[in-house]
Amino acid sequence: MKKTLSVGLAGSILGLGLLAVVQAAETKPEDVASYRQSVYNIIGWNFKPIGAMVKGEVPFDAAAVARHAQYVELMSKAAPEAFAKGTGPSVVKKTEAKEEIWTKPAEFDSKMKDFQQEATKLAEVAKGGDQTAIKAQFGKTAETCKACHKEFRKD
Numbered sequence: 001m002k003k004t005l006s007v008g009l010a011g012s013i014l015g016l017g018l019l020a021v022v023q024a025a026e027t028k029p030e031d032v033a034s035y036r037q038s039v040y041n042i043i044g045w046n047f048k049p050i051g052a053m054v055k056g057e058v059p060f061d062a063a064a065v066a067r068h069a070q071y072v073e074l075m076s077k078a079a080p081e082a083f084a085k086g087t088g089p090s091v092v093k094k095t096e097a098k099e100e101i102w103t104k105p106a107e108f109d110s111k112m113k114d115f116q117q118e119a120t121k122l123a124e125v126a127k128g129g130d131q132t133a134i135k136a137q138f139g140k141t142a143e144t145c146k147a148c149h150k151e152f153r154k155d
């Protein structure tokens, strides 16, 4: 009983951390959204070539996969900070983020955690250089991108 309570509490504290309010008054909502888009731009930039390699569109290069996967993992950890409250479409014009990110924080956090978990695994598997394992883990990670975009990003 007690255990469940503390887990729940830790969860909500974590949730708060993920969606922290823009702390410094100088940080403009537009700057946060722009940072957010940069983070995802870097994620996309590094994720795409791994996809091309596992699909056999370009020659497989284990070292390149490992490097790209590390950037994806790192950026997955940077992403939560880029979703500060008050940086959604009601405030920022140039954003594809949906308001639901902030109205359904628990669902959003869960999608974010799934992504972070799979991205971390991808970086681990990539170090091993096993092409079959990398392909499988790439697929799992790609699912987490789609799951979040489907619900929380405008088309």
Ligand code: HEC
Pocket: 033, 036, 037, 038, 040, 041, 043, 044, 045, 047, 072, 094, 095, 096, 097, 098, 108, 111, 112, 115, 141, 142, 144, 145, 146, 148, 149, 152, 153
């Ligand atoms: C937890 C939610 C979430 C996950 C997981 C996620 N994304 Fe996104 N992504 C978004 C949101 C929200 C935006 C829109 C950001 C904005 O416009 O402010 C976005 C935008 C993007 C963009 C456009 C960036 C730009 O230049 O504006 C790319 C590319 C992208 N995501 C790729 C990916 C890839 C690849 C993955 C998985 C490896 C991924 N995303 C995982 C939520 C997510």
